[in-house]
């Protein structure tokens with residue numbers, strides 16, 4: 608199982624970013640998003656899961672430090688200061704294949720405290736340039752799953768997009 612922990616949400620300023628972390632986690636193959644202090648973002652992600660399918664869990668935590676402390680598995684913290692994703696991705700994938708340990712992927716907002724760097728099994732840079740938690744998460748998940756997440760089948764969807772070269776087609780998969 609793969610979960611994403613979103614730290615450091617600043618109400619107002621980070622609303623869209625935090626929602627996009629959750630939506631990106633869902634769309635690109637994670638099983639769960641744990642969001643520190645952003646109830647609305649978790650609700651939006653649940654609403655999308657209800658409409659477009661799952662399984663995917665979105666939950667809110669008041670204590671991200673407890674989530675990190677109590678996590679029974681490995682932790683990969685995405686940070687521009689970390690080791691290069693292309694150098695550590697095989698090792699991260701191998702530990703998942705070997706023991707099936709759940710993986711927690713951590714992304715921040717503003718400054719991430721040093722505790723998180725220490726709690727992580729890997730601090731991972733998707734390039735060592737500053738950019739975005741959404742972009743970092745997307746590239747990391749795609750590398751972790753080696754592109755297989757793009758073929759995922761969704762369950763219990765009310766709406767399914769039919770890919771088209773032009774225009775928009777959405778159907779109810781049960782009809």
Ligand code: SAM
Nearest residue numbers: 685686687714715718719732733738739740743
């Ligand atoms: N300057 C902040 C710090 O020092 O902790 C980080 C701010 S950045 C806008 C927000 C988040 O985006 C980071 O916490 C990290 O998870 C992610 N991020 C930004 N650039 C990244 C990179 N090159 N590789 C991986 N993650 C990155």
